[in-house]
Structure formats: C-alpha cells, structure tokens
Amino acid sequence: MHTATNRTSEARQSEEIRRIFNLQQQHQHIVARSTAGERIAKLKRLHAAMMRYRDEINKAVWEDLRKSPTESSISELGVVNGEIRHTIRHLRGWMRPKRVGTPLALFGTASRIHYEPKGVCLVLSPWNFPFNLSLSPVVSAVAAGNCVILKPSEHAPHSAALMRKIIGECFPPEEVAMFEGDAEVAQELLKLPFNHVFFTGSPEVGKIVMREAAQHLASVTLELGGKNxxxxxxxxxxxxxxxxxxxxxxxxxxxxxxxxxxxxxxxxxxxxxxxxxxxxxxxxxxxxxxxxxxxxxxxxxxxxxxxxxxxxxxxxxxxxxxxxxxxxxxxxxxxxxxxxxxxxxxxxxxxxxxxxxxxxxxxxxxxxxxxxxxxxxxxxxxxxxxxxxxxxxxxxxxxxxxxxxxxxxxxxxxxxxxxxxxxxGINYSGIGKTHGKFGFLEFCNARGVLRQNRIYALTTPFLPPYRKHGGLVKTLLEGVVKWF
Incomplete structure (x- = not known):
C-alpha cells in the first residue's frame, strides 16, 4: 500500500512538473518581451522578501547546516541581495543592443548585438549555500527575461521549504516555479527540453547533467569544484x-x-x-x-x-x-x-x-x-x-x-x-561564468543583427551566373580578400 501511494504521489508530481513546464513554454514569449523596468520590479520584490524573511533564512540555514546567523547573513542573504542590487543598477545597460564595428567591405551596413533570453531554464542547486547558490542564478535568469524552474537540494529541507514560500510570494508559476525532491525529481526535470540548464555541484553529477542536456542540445552552465x-x-x-x-x-x-x-x-x-x-x-x-x-x-x-x-x-x-x-x-x-x-x-x-x-x-x-x-x-x-x-x-x-x-x-x-x-571554473571545475553581467550573459543568446542600407549591397555583384560579370567579379573578390 505504501509503495502504491508513493507511485501515485510520484506520478502526480511528474504531471505537475510537465504542466508547469508547458505553462512556462507558452508564457516565455511574453516574459521575453518584458522591459527593463518590469524585470527590475520583479527583482525588487525578491529583495524585499529576502529582507522580510531574513531571520527565518538564518534560522533555516542553522537547522540545515548549523551555520551561524552572522556567517549566514554574509554568505547567503548578503550575497543574494548584493547580486540583486548590482543587477538592478546595471540591467538597462546590459539589455541595450551593443553597436559593433563593421569591416570596410561591408560599407553601408550597421551591426549590433542583441541580448535575448534563452527561454525556459532549469536551475539545479546544491545544499552547501542553499539560498545563495539557488537564488543568485535565478536573479540572473529573471534579469535576462527567462522563465525558470528551480530544483534545490533535498539535503537542506528547511531552506528549501522557506525558499518555496519566498518564490511563491514573488513570482507566478508561469515565470518562476520550484520543485522539491531527490535525484529522481532532477532526473524527471532533465527529461524536458529546457533551453538552458544551470547546475551547481560535483563534477561527477555535472557530467550526468551535461549528458542529459545534450539530448535536447540545451546549453549548460556547470559550476563545479576542484582541489583548490x-x-x-x-x-x-x-x-x-x-x-x-x-x-x-x-x-x-x-x-x-x-x-x-x-x-x-x-x-x-x-x-x-x-x-x-x-x-x-x-x-x-x-x-x-x-x-x-x-x-x-x-x-x-x-x-x-x-x-x-x-x-x-x-x-x-x-x-x-x-x-x-x-x-x-x-x-x-x-x-x-x-x-x-x-x-x-x-x-x-x-x-x-x-x-x-x-x-x-x-x-x-x-x-x-x-x-x-x-x-x-x-x-x-x-x-x-x-x-x-x-x-x-x-x-x-x-x-x-x-x-x-x-x-x-x-x-x-x-x-x-x-x-x-x-x-x-574551467574543464573539470566547470563550464561557463556567473555573477553580475556574466551571469546575465550566461542566460542570454547574443544575437547578431546586420542591417543593409538601400543604396548599396556588397552581395549584389556576386549573384550568379558569375560569368556574366566578366572580370568584375575577379576584381571585387581581390578587394574583398584584401579588406575583409
């Protein structure tokens, strides 16, 4: 009877995971178009909640790790709120398309890089800094305009329970959701075609995460470790x-x-x-x-x-x-x-x-x-x-x-x-970077955009059949090779 009950519970959670994932996929296009002001408002709500629950955060971390309130304030609350404040100050500039140079051979064009959200992202976080290493990547993902599902470690249950409450108060589930559970829940999540997976943990588990993400060609950030x-x-x-x-x-x-x-x-x-x-x-x-x-x-x-x-x-x-x-x-x-x-x-x-x-x-x-x-x-x-x-x-x-x-x-x-x-890290100690603008970029697709003017286009003389242009193509090619 107990086994059957467990199977029923697992099936319901699996259904709920897929329901929320589908909901976020449908909603992501709305979130992607959100303005800097709208994203900043979300981050301010999270900051306010972290301050409102700061005593409960310290208590939860004490119950999970026996970490002192002073150390918890520095390494948990302080880090997350510092990340939020830094992101709020700089987000408008990070989101702004960046104009880049154009080679002489493309004279008459304008080139820019647009930083666009990747889509629906999965954050798998560890137990050692339960709030810091869970919510800091969520801050970056939200700032970049993504939807997020967070799965924290089951080994810090008091922190996870409070985190669920905070996230529920700050975000609707179609934007940020959280699921608790053991490795089986993580495996269930990794079956889904996320656009990006952010994992913090050991190199051994990191290899598993990367292998599963590869089934959907999802990009990954792996924050691992090493013998420092x-x-x-x-x-x-x-x-x-x-x-x-x-x-x-x-x-x-x-x-x-x-x-x-x-x-x-x-x-x-x-x-x-x-x-x-x-x-x-x-x-x-x-x-x-x-x-x-x-x-x-x-x-x-x-x-x-x-x-x-x-x-x-x-x-x-x-x-x-x-x-x-x-x-x-x-x-x-x-x-x-x-x-x-x-x-x-x-x-x-x-x-x-x-x-x-x-x-x-x-x-x-x-x-x-x-x-x-x-x-x-x-x-x-x-x-x-x-x-x-x-x-x-x-x-x-x-x-x-x-x-x-x-x-x-x-x-x-x-x-x-x-x-x-x-x-x-690098190689064994990780893939990708986080914190500040680097965390924002990790959850973005840098999309190159070139605009051609109506007066002149470099590609026009090269339209086939090439022989009709005689020596012109050869002359132009020599110039292109020289000046590109």
Whole structure:
C-alpha cells in the first residue's frame, strides 16, 4: 500500500512538473518581451522578501547546516541581495543592443548585438549555500527575461521549504516555479527540453547533467569544484595569510567550492605558517577540542554519508603516515569534524585525489616555485587558487603558468564577492561564468543583427551566373580578400 501511494504521489508530481513546464513554454514569449523596468520590479520584490524573511533564512540555514546567523547573513542573504542590487543598477545597460564595428567591405551596413533570453531554464542547486547558490542564478535568469524552474537540494529541507514560500510570494508559476525532491525529481526535470540548464555541484553529477542536456542540445552552465591550491612564499605576510586561510577553511565547515584545499608553502617558512594557522584556528573557534565543538561558528557536515566520506579520507591519510598538526577530533552523533591541518601527507593518499569538501586542510612544503607549479599542473584545473607573495614577478609567473577558474592574490575568497568579476571554473571545475553581467550573459543568446542600407549591397555583384560579370567579379573578390 505504501509503495502504491508513493507511485501515485510520484506520478502526480511528474504531471505537475510537465504542466508547469508547458505553462512556462507558452508564457516565455511574453516574459521575453518584458522591459527593463518590469524585470527590475520583479527583482525588487525578491529583495524585499529576502529582507522580510531574513531571520527565518538564518534560522533555516542553522537547522540545515548549523551555520551561524552572522556567517549566514554574509554568505547567503548578503550575497543574494548584493547580486540583486548590482543587477538592478546595471540591467538597462546590459539589455541595450551593443553597436559593433563593421569591416570596410561591408560599407553601408550597421551591426549590433542583441541580448535575448534563452527561454525556459532549469536551475539545479546544491545544499552547501542553499539560498545563495539557488537564488543568485535565478536573479540572473529573471534579469535576462527567462522563465525558470528551480530544483534545490533535498539535503537542506528547511531552506528549501522557506525558499518555496519566498518564490511563491514573488513570482507566478508561469515565470518562476520550484520543485522539491531527490535525484529522481532532477532526473524527471532533465527529461524536458529546457533551453538552458544551470547546475551547481560535483563534477561527477555535472557530467550526468551535461549528458542529459545534450539530448535536447540545451546549453549548460556547470559550476563545479576542484582541489583548490594556495601558494605561500617566504615574502608573504605569514600572519595575514594564516588568518585568511584558517577563516576560509572554517567557513561552512569547509563545505565550499572555493575553500582552500591544500597549501603549498616555501619550505623555510613551512613550520611557521603551520603554527600560525593552528594559532588562528584556536583563536577563531576555541582553545581546545571541547571548546571548538561547542563553538556556534562551526558548521556540521550536511549528512551522515558526507561525514563518513570526509572521515574516511582523513583516516586513510593518517594510516599512510600523515601527521595531524591541528585538530583531528570528530563526533559521529552530531556529524562534527574539527578543523584539521595535515602535514607530511603522502601523494598516494586518497585525499590528494579528490576535493575534500570538509574542514581538513593539507600543507606541503616546496623548494622552488617550479616544484609548486608542477604539482598544481599535474592535477585537474581547480575552481579557485590563492597566491600569497610580495614578489610581483612570482605572482605574474604563477598566473601565467597555471590554469584555473579564478584567483585571489594576497587574500582568500574575496574574488567571489566582486560582482564585476566572472565566477566559474574551467574543464573539470566547470563550464561557463556567473555573477553580475556574466551571469546575465550566461542566460542570454547574443544575437547578431546586420542591417543593409538601400543604396548599396556588397552581395549584389556576386549573384550568379558569375560569368556574366566578366572580370568584375575577379576584381571585387581581390578587394574583398584584401579588406575583409
């Protein structure tokens, strides 16, 4: 009976998904013609709702992740509202057709780029920053004039329930709708011919999303992750570097796609940096393991499976000879893992082969910069990289000889908060860019439009049969080849 009930419920949800999708397809042509003012009004409604429910947002994120209200205000509410405000300020300019140059051979024509919505878009969002990574792409999609279906992670149910309420108050379902559920709901959605799919999550699931989107030749944005390196040389401000590394690794319990995963430090300052990282972790979260476990500023692992995964990586590294320079304590009942610093981690340890996505950091010394760069380049291209140095030439060399999504120099994570910068990975760490104008463009089709005047058209002399023009065609072709 229970199984039959479940099947009935799933069938009803499947029908509702298709009904809403069809409704959005029919309505999309109206939304596509919306003015900048109409789109801005929608974004203002969302901004007002986020402010109205800010206490409930902090509470929901606490219940899902045990994230402190201060951290939630910065990384959830602050990011989304900042994205909305930036978009409102610049949307009219982004929407305006852009005039571009025309080659001499096309004299008499005018060329422009029109930024048009892609259509009906699907946003599949993760659990680690439930409001931020769900609503920021929705902001970009709405600004670009699209209809959107959002499917947030089932692992942050309190956040998802509140998000559904907010979206329901701000948008009619024919413009923005949301469906909750597990991977089966995502699979059901991916069967539909969306015009664009925006996914945030792991590379493994990203490959599945891309494969399913390819069935309909839908464009994709994949915001993935990677094993993010940090380089610290002997000229760096070690105390500042240690503080920022410790802060970014502690944020969200290390469950962040831009977290520091490992640190490559010049060997003569290795011990000093490790000591300072430990010092700052103790200052931030508590002087001993008991105090740190009681800290209201440390998140828990999202669920039991993820807790066991991070624990397995940590134990494997220790069994292979890694040394715990700080932390190491965990509590299975509360899914708590203490901020942990590992040194002397053998390269064959599993933790070198995958993104940790937890509060475990590796520190490895290097002799010269070439060794550090070779180590980074031997691995898949990461989402973020951090460089700590007072040496301009070294910074320039690292930027020139590595490839990754984005970089912050002499700070950690700051690039994420600048809406003027593109955010996104490359290859293994993602496809496409988001934030600000780059997010708007990700949900647009850049449509080239050339207007020919009535006096002269370049193509007229080339109409067949070509032999009737004699040598004229040859002469014109030589000019075209020369001046195009």
């Amino acid at each position: 390196p940090t380089i610290v040389d002997e000229t760096a401000d070690l105390d500042e570097a240690a503080a920022k590394i410790a802060w970014l690794k502690g944020m969200n319990g290390g469950q962040s796609c831009i977290a520091v995963d490992y640190v490559l430090v010049q060997e003569q300052v290795h011990d000093r940096l490790v000591g300072k990282i430990a010092q700052h972790l103790g200052k931030f979260y508590g002087a001993d393991s008991e105090a740190r476990m009681a800290s209201p500023d440390l998140c828990r692992m999202i669920h039991e499976r993820h807790f066991q995964r991070v624990q397995a990586l940590l134990h494997d590294a220790q069994e292979r000879g890694a040394q715990v320079a700080f932390g190491g304590f965990s509590d299975a009942d509360t899914r708590y893992i203490e901020p942990t610093v590992l040194t002397r981690v053998p390269e064959e340890a599993r933790i070198w082969g995958e993104e940790t996505f937890g509060p475990v950091m590796l520190v490895r010394p290097y002799r010269d910069l070439k060794e550090a760069l070779d180590f980074i380049n031997a691995r898949p291209r990461p989402l973020a990289m951090y460089i700590w140095s007072a040496h301009r030439d070294r910074i320039a060399r690292v930027l020139a000889e590595t490839r990754n999504g984005d970089v912050t120099v002499n700070d950690c994570g700051a690039h994420f908060y600048n809406p003027e910068l593109p955010f996104g």
